[in-house]
Amino acid sequence: MNPPLLTIEHLSVTFNQQLKVVDDISFTINRGETFALVGESGSGKSITALSVLRLQPSSARLSAAVIELDDDNLLHRSELELCGIRGRRIGLIFQDPMSSLNPVMTIGSQVEEVIKIHFSLSKELMQQRVLNLLRQVEIPDPEQRIKDYPHQLSGGQRQRVMIAIALAGMPDLLIADEPTTSLDVTIQAQIMALLKNIQHQTGMALWLISHDLALVSTVADRVAVMQRGKIVETGIPQELFVNPKHPYTKKLLAALPSIDNAGKNKAFSLKAQVNAPLLQVTDYKVYYPIRKGIFKRVAGYVRAVDGVNLEIYPGKTLALVGESGCGKTTLGKSLLNLIPEHSGRVMLEGVELNNLTGERLRLKRANIQIVFQDPFSSMNPRMLVNDIIAEGLRALHPEFNSAYRKARVLQLLRQVGLPEDSALRYPHEFSGGQRQRICIARALAVEPKLIICDEPTSALDVSVQAQIIQLLKTLQQEKGVSYLFITHDLAVVAEIADDVAVMHQGKIIEWGSVRQVLTEPENSYTRKLIEAAPVFKSEKIRKN
């Protein structure tokens, strides 16, 4: 049995002498293995990784019995010696490649920087090394790309450059802190495959930090689950995910949305509909003009939404799926007239919206409401929760007096599961999930027929996501409100949707009931999406 590559014993990190962010954790990582550290946001996973390299913030105090890299006690190393270890023996990849790459340096020079620090090579050899690294991370045409700036690359390509920078020092251990969270599903699959590939080539160990249990289950050799600074369970995926022992792990696994649940609690399919559709969109287009030249002549159009036909039925949920850049958010926002340059027919409850203007249009449009993705910026930080929720009532129903409004606000807070004293507090006093509930209450206040949910759970933890989805389903059953659920997460679609529309480059390429689309997709792109999604199938693991 080989000695472990990295040994950590009794590591604790304390903020401001009181808050223990990491509480006495111990684990080991062996050579060549993929070790995954999972947990929800705030559990202390990233701080653990930073502390190993002594990169924790200055207000945090570190205490550990042992931090050993291959018999080399890192605790006793001076800062200068540690600089020689960072990058050379332990590499680090961060979550958001755009803010981790220097926007004013070319990618070639950023990769070169690492090589220059740790090795002394001649200029030609360094250039060769950089090109080799870019080829290794599968960046096409490296000789041209070496002079590009980060903003000229796509998100997936930037992450590949980050990996190249991390690999440049030829480390024994690569720490990947949520490397694929901000990327699309297909790109995510490619990046993980790349990392696995490089592991096989170089025998490097990979320490993966993530909150995505499904992703981790497909790539990891060993998994440790963290909760509030402590490691609650460790094990191999086959055992941990099939037979979890700790109640927290069980809770996490139970909260995971799964594609297996597609259409389980919905008995209706698209073809059995007899009601008239609530919202009917015909040939909807949103084109952004590209203006070139001195006179800003229109040279062409960016077709964000290119001839979309949609139908949403009362009391049902239509999920709009697609990768980033396909136009789903543009479609959602322009239905609310938040993007005014559009064309096409929109019929709401049989009334053609193009025929209405001014005041009548304003009142009719209030039947469609929206819940945004980011619960932190979607509420005015200076307003009380009471005023935020009552805003729509004030604007659309000036006949209600303030006592009625107050009562209504309290009723709404009860419905979304928040305590009544929330009405007199400010948004920043609430957690992400609670804020999203306030946004849902705000949307419900004016009794809309349709709520457009623009990725409402992507910024939330898994367990909170499950609660919000449950809340939305309950509200739909009680009030009969329809949802247009925009998301990129197929598992969430399976949990909540009745019908699915798949969007690609501004067009809807597939449309059908959720069971049909997710189990027997007709379009090849849909098939690619489903395959790329890290699906958490317990049977799949048992087979392996």
Place this chain on the structure above:
Amino acid sequence: MIVLWTDALIFMLILIMLALTFYLREKDHIKRPLQTIVASKIGMASLVILLFFVLIGLLDSIHFKPANDKSNEIISLLDYWATPLREHGEKTYSAPFAATLYSKEMIILTDGSTLWGYPRLQFGGIHLTDPETQRIPDILQKAFYGLAQGVGLTGILIFLIRLLLVKRNKCLMLSPTAKTVWMMVFFFVSMTYALIYLSAYYHVLGTDKVGEDVFYQAVKSIRTGLVIGTLTTLIMLPMSIVFGILAGFFRGWVDDVIQYIYTTLNSIPGVLLIAASILMVQVYMANHEQDFTSVVVRADMRLLFLCMILGVTSWTGLCRLLRAETLKLREMEYVQAAQALGVTQVMILVRHILPNVMHIVLISVVLDFSSLVLAEAVLSYINIGVDPTTYSWGNMINGARLEMAREPIVWWSLTAAFVFMFALVLAANLFADVVQDAFDPRRGHSG
């Protein structure tokens, strides 16, 4: 009681500020920065100094015609209380704490002979029989007396106030800066008392060319400086807020028009606009003699117009900042949610945009105050500032131009103006720094 134009505007400003303080008192997003300001020693110390200046300015803003005076003079409450100082004018220059004039003259003695020497002052140091030897000990003794009386009175006053407050409002006693505040108040009140006591016997800061007491002039100039700083802001704020927010929110042709206006206005040299405006005021006053009966009223009108034109030329800076911030806020998701909820655009401006730009307005106001006070000095230098009969630091410095060239040099007028202006501007700047830090959203305050 006579209410001059600037007096009316000052009192209106005080009322607005009190109303605003009352309204914002409970708002959480203002309360937190205010608590930070209260916790800062420098902030509270400079606030005490500023409040002193404001108090003097307010006393000087209550004008009336004294009943027993036959002349048609309009005086203020400060003038009334400083009456001995006001009327004890000498012949010409005299040094601070001197008992004689600054230059030698032909003195005609009681017995008819003449003497070429320093004549005794009419009011300064007249209680001394032998100025040479008695002056310094007398000054020290009087200073000590005055200080002791001041300390005693202030001490008793503060003690009584503390007794009264300790039951009602604990936080005034217990906050860490409370001690600083009380010490500053103690220091200032006792110093002021000592100075006033001394000024009954000497000219504390000397006299100027026409024999007027320099200390009196400097104290009277406080009102002018404050008026220019605050009234200009009062005139500038509505314009920049309205135009800035409209330009940033509506974009399109509204934005273009407002941008053209402020770019053009910014390109015109402000000095020319100010000179033209002052000239127009003078022509108007010459043509309507019957409306402007006394010198005080005329000077006041000129001061008012100076404030107005300064306000009109300086709104562009804040307007640009607000436009930029509004452009950013417009894309915030809560504004989009409000639009989806059917809120009218005017209400979005009032409820969402305006409260979120207030921190910029506050910082800008406090910063501009000091630069306006200094600007007045410069304008007086080129004779397009306040009326030469108005007491202002700019006029004092202007007059000191020739005094510096004199032999022996006359330094007290310039020094007095400098010290007072420096104290006010330094206090304002320090306070502005503390306010800026407290309201800066990047400093770890959420929201």
